[in-house]
Amino acid sequence: MIKLENVTKTYKGDVPALRNADVDIAKGEFVFLVGASGSGKSTFLRLINREERPEVGNIYVAGKNILELSSWKVPYLRRNIGSVFQDFKLLTGKTVYENVAFALEVIGRPKHVVKTQVPAILELVGLGKKMESFPHELSGGEQQRVSIARAFVNRPLILLADEPTGNLDPATSVGIMRLLDRINRTGTTVLMATHDRSIVDTMRRRVIELDRGTIVRDQHRGVYE
Amino acid sequence: MALKVDYMVRETATNLVRNLSLTIASILTVAVSLSLVGGSVLLRYSVDNATQQWQGGIEFIVFMQPEATEQQTQAVERQLTESTQVERFEYFDQDATFEEFKDLFQNTPQIVESVTPDILPPSFRVVPVDKSAETIESLRSVFVTQPGVREVVAAFDSIRTIRNLSNLIGVGLFVVAGFLLLAATLLILNSIRMAMFARRREIEVMKLVGASNWFIRIPFMLEGVFQGVIGSAFAIGVVFGVQRVFDNIAADQRFSLFSGLVVDNQQVMTTSVFVMITGVLIGALGSAFAVSRFLDV
Numbered sequence: 001m002i003k004l005e006n007v008t009k010t011y012k013g014d015v016p017a018l019r020n021a022d023v024d025i026a027k028g029e030f031v032f033l034v035g036a037s038g039s040g041k042s043t044f045l046r047l048i049n050r051e052e053r054p055e056v057g058n059i060y061v062a063g064k065n066i067l068e069l070s071s072w073k074v075p076y077l078r079r080n081i082g083s084v085f086q087d088f089k090l091l092t093g094k095t096v097y098e099n100v101a102f103a104l105e106v107i108g109r110p111k112h113v114v115k116t117q118v119p120a121i122l123e124l125v126g127l128g129k130k131m132e133s134f135p136h137e138l139s140g141g142e143q144q145r146v147s148i149a150r151a152f153v154n155r156p157l158i159l160l161a162d163e164p165t166g167n168l169d170p171a172t173s174v175g176i177m178r179l180l181d182r183i184n185r186t187g188t189t190v191l192m193a194t195h196d197r198s199i200v201d202t203m204r205r206r207v208i209e210l211d212r213g214t215i216v217r218d219q220h221r222g223v224y225e
Numbered sequence: 226m227a228l229k230v231d232y233m234v235r236e237t238a239t240n241l242v243r244n245l246s247l248t249i250a251s252i253l254t255v256a257v258s259l260s261l262v263g264g265s266v267l268l269r270y271s272v273d274n275a276t277q278q279w280q281g282g283i284e285f286i287v288f289m290q291p292e293a294t295e296q297q298t299q300a301v302e303r304q305l306t307e308s309t310q311v312e313r314f315e316y317f318d319q320d321a322t323f324e325e326f327k328d329l330f331q332n333t334p335q336i337v338e339s340v341t342p343d344i345l346p347p348s349f350r351v352v353p354v355d356k357s358a359e360t361i362e363s364l365r366s367v368f369v370t371q372p373g374v375r376e377v378v379a380a381f382d383s384i385r386t387i388r389n390l391s392n393l394i395g396v397g398l399f400v401v402a403g404f405l406l407l408a409a410t411l412l413i414l415n416s417i418r419m420a421m422f423a424r425r426r427e428i429e430v431m432k433l434v435g436a437s438n439w440f441i442r443i444p445f446m447l448e449g450v451f452q453g454v455i456g457s458a459f460a461i462g463v464v465f466g467v468q469r470v471f472d473n474i475a476a477d478q479r480f481s482l483f484s485g486l487v488v489d490n491q492q493v494m495t496t497s498v499f500v501m502i503t504g505v506l507i508g509a510l511g512s513a514f515a516v517s518r519f520l521d522v
Binding site: 049071072075076077078079080081083089091102103105106107108150151154 | 232426427429430431432433434435436437438440441
């Protein structure tokens with residue numbers, strides 16, 4: 001599903017954020033990216049939905065070399081990749097329902113699809129009763145559920161999560177991890193960057209560890225370190 | 226790519242209102258600059274119209290009495306033909322004069338109605354060999370005394386002065402308008418940039434969920450074009466106002482030199498279309514530049 005071949009990415013005048021990375025992730029896998037801040041986890045995720053381009057190497061998503069995509073096709077790549085962030089990136093002026101509907105509207109989904117899909121996904125993430133609330137009226141965990149709902153409403157093949165529990169307390173984080181696990185069980189490939197030792201150790205999934213841009217460990221059913 | 230019209234309209238409207246002061250500034254600058262452009266185009270038209278009788282090197286006109294006899298007219302014609310100082314000349318009979326008159330005053334029918342061909346003077350439009358004031362004066366003195374001649378009007382310097390002055394004013398207006406158009410384009414660019422900044426979070430989300438580039442761009446492009454269109458609509462209002470002013474002058478002073486200072490509806494329409502196209506172009510240009518420069522998708 002995701003394949004990196006000898007990928008190196010350097011930001012201007014800096015040490016490489018990612019160096020000679022070779023990774024192969026199968027469809028339906030759940031993968032943790034671990035490592036210290038600045039070790040290249042976010043760069044890894046940003047390369048996959050082509051927010052960044054590497055200087056060297058090739059990146060394949062669903063069998064296609066995404067570095068060969070012309071820029072007008074990049075949005076179509078991103079429709080197959082959901083993204084979740086530490087800071088949720090919700091639109092404060094829109095309700096929960098509108099935030100999720102927005103993701104479908106801007107890719108031109110017809111109204112009847114929006115009307116059926118949005119309540120269904122909000123029900124799935126446990127926010128069926130808060131559809132008319134605004135983000136500031138929700139707890140951090142609930143806001144992250146909205147952002148996951150938005151990322152998943154279009155049923156992407158891949159879900160990228162950049163420290164999704166970074167702002168949440170441990171109990172809330174567990175709830176979010178259950179949700180991501182549930183999404184993973186539908187066949188969606190999940191790639192999650194995290195600092196959260198207990199989550200990684202509890203889940204026992206594949207772990208890729210980065211140290212200053214280099215992959216130092218790639219372990220199935222791994223632990224944090 | 227399914228582009229939803231209602232979405233686009235809603236987004237464009239929201240952007241415009243959110244940034245009201247900058248939007249108004251852009252629209253006013255477009256309006257003022259295009260008014261100057263339109264005004265200078267109209268001025269050019271009107272001067273051409275006013276000096277229509279004087280085109281093609283014609284330096285003086287021998288007006289006959291409307292009731293001049295055939296013999297008198299032929300005598301003047303013979304004299305013009307024989308004169309070594311005359312390069313060529315053209316005879317305008319009463320019907321031709323009436324046609325020209327109708328042409329000049331087509332926007333003021335009350336003037337045209339008050340005139341019939343038989344009260345208009347037929348005339349000889351003369352191109353002399355030598356355009357010096359002395360030659361023209363000597364020719365004038367010869368013809369003005371001929372029987373049947375009503376008067377001899379020479380271009381002298383007045384026509385030339387008007388032409389030069391209008392050229393100068395026209396060029397001046399164009400230069401000022403050019404700078405203002407540039408300012409208008411930059412203002413539109415900036416207001417679009419502000420709009421994009423105000424909505425940067427939405428843009429970020431749109432990119433993340435895979436909205437197509439044009440879906441993100443079009444509301445901003447429409448906003449720029451809208452500013453250009455409203456600005457040029459104001460300017461077109463000014464253009465029509467200028468036409469009214471010219472018409473009033475013409476109606477007040479029907480036989481002076483300024484009586485020719487009119488523009489017909491066709492010319493006003495042409496000018497309006499030109500102004501509108503320019504407005505749309507600078508709106509599209511400003512926003513296209515803002516979008517390509519600051520909306521990195």
